[in-house]
Amino acid sequence: VQLVESGGGLVRTGDSLRILCTFSGGTFSSYQLGWFRQAPGREREFVATISRTGLNDDYADSVKGRFTASRDNARDALYLEMDSLQPEDTAVYYCAATSSIWRNYDRAQSYDVWGQGTQVTVSS
Numbered sequence: 001v002q003l004v005e006s007g008g009g010l011v012r013t014g015d016s017l018r019i020l021c022t023f024s025g026g027t028f029s030s031y032q033l034g035w036f037r038q039a040p041g042r043e044r045e046f047v048a049t050i051s052r053t054g055l056n057d058d059y060a061d062s063v064k065g066r067f068t069a070s071r072d073n074a075r076d077a078l079y080l081e082m083d084s085l086q087p088e089d090t091a092v093y094y095c096a097a098t099s100s101i102w103r104n105y106d107r108a109q110s111y112d113v114w115g116q117g118t119q120v121t122v123s124s
Helices: none
Strands: 004-005 010-011 017-024 032-038 045-050 058-059 067-071 079-080 089-099 118-123
Touching: 004 089, 017 089, 017 118, 032 079, 045 067, 045 079, 058 067, 058 118, 079 089
Parallel strands: 010 118
Antiparallel strands: 004 017, 017 079, 032 045, 032 089, 045 058, 067 079, 089 118
């Protein structure tokens, strides 16, 4: 299984941006998916997760109400819509996937496949 992120870039405070993660090499609908981010000098942190059907999702408190994760199981694609971006959202954003069943999906350890990341920079 491979994950490839795209769509990152430089935006201004208050802008919106949608990043994409494409999936290949497996059955997409069998995987729980997540978004994580890592800012310079900081540990990787949970952003969002979405269930196999796309009907259930969960978010970090820092992005709740501003970010929306979605998936298209027909296109093997995962999206993260980010609104009202702030400078503190600047980070490399990673998508992650797991076919395992866990109680919690807000931990990096729950995922076993990762993309290479896409940079999102928000200028003040």
